Amino acid sequence: MPNWHDVLNEINKEQQEHIVAANNVLDRVRRKYLAHLATLTGRNTICYYSAFLTKTNVEGIDITDEDKNSFMTCINGMDRTRGLDLMLHTPGGGIAATESLVHYLRQMFGRDIRAIVPQISMSAGTMLALSCKSVLMGKQSCLGPIDPQILGIPADVVVTEFKRAFEEIKADPHKAHVWSPILNRYSPSFLSQCEYAVEWSAAFVQAALEENMLADDIKKKDKAADIVAALSSAAANKAHNKHIHSEKLKELGVTVEVLEGNQEIQDAVLTVHHCYIHTMTGTSVLKIVENDNGRAVVRHLAQPQNPQAMSLGFGGPA
Secondary structure, three states, X not given: OOOHHHHHHHHHHHHHXXXXXXXXXXXXXXXXXXXXXXXXXXXXXXXXXXXXXXXXXXXXXXXXXXXXXXXXXXXXXXXXXXXXXXXXXXXXXXXXXXXXXHHHHHHHHOOOEEEEEOXXXXXXXXXXXXXXXXXXXXXXXXXXXXXXXXXXXXXXXXXXXXXHHHHHHHHOHHHHHHHHHHHOOOOOOHHHHHHHHHHHHHHHHHHHHHHHHOOOOOOHHHHHHHHHHHHHOHHHHOOOXXXXXXXXXXXXXXXXXXXXXXXXXHHHHHHHHHHHHHHHHHOOEEEXXXXXXXXXXXXXXXXXXXXXXXXXXXXXXX
């Protein structure tokens, strides 16, 4: 199957031969390989791709409630008995939107949902992956910590910092002068918001693991708690953008399928991934939710005259 350069050459050749818009060529090539992947697996496939690696600090690249409409469009008409492979490439997003999306996907496909992570799925994207029955990952793939962020501040760090301040001031009241400028940065109720966010995130992922990935394990409660603790701890992970690869995830108890175990599937997955990266790099696309039948909801970088730029695509590859 084509690699990154082969896909780019195919896109350029198609554009030269057919003299059509670059967007149309990207769609045709991408949908061809996505349909091929679904044929190989025999499963419904939806790709959820964000342009967060090429369009940083732009509104619209994260998981939001808006995504559910996109998934509803792509799932409509599917034979749901074939299960779902959910290919993820996302920086994460809101816990509420992610939790609701997981609930919806479970209503549609039950427990028969597998995550595929060709490269990176972080934060709430990790939560999405952990809600599935397994995660198909390659040597280059990674998930990330699930500790929630509030206004860009790690909630778990705030809780830890307040506890440290309390203990140090209790032991030596003079340290109140040292901690005062630090604690004064936080608004009233901020600590409670952080505590609630940490509890919510942990409870959601704990339940998601118990209900699907670990559902048949007699020790599912304890194993889920261990996974949540390891991925939630800011102290252990040091940074929210830490990349956690398949070997470590398997050690923690996550059900990981090795992408390299099937060469044909590996080639097909990575080719589809390359197609999406070319699309994200060469166009104004911010996010794509697309199924293997060529139905897609595509959100573009907002233009001043069109702040809600979005397109809906139907039909298989030409």
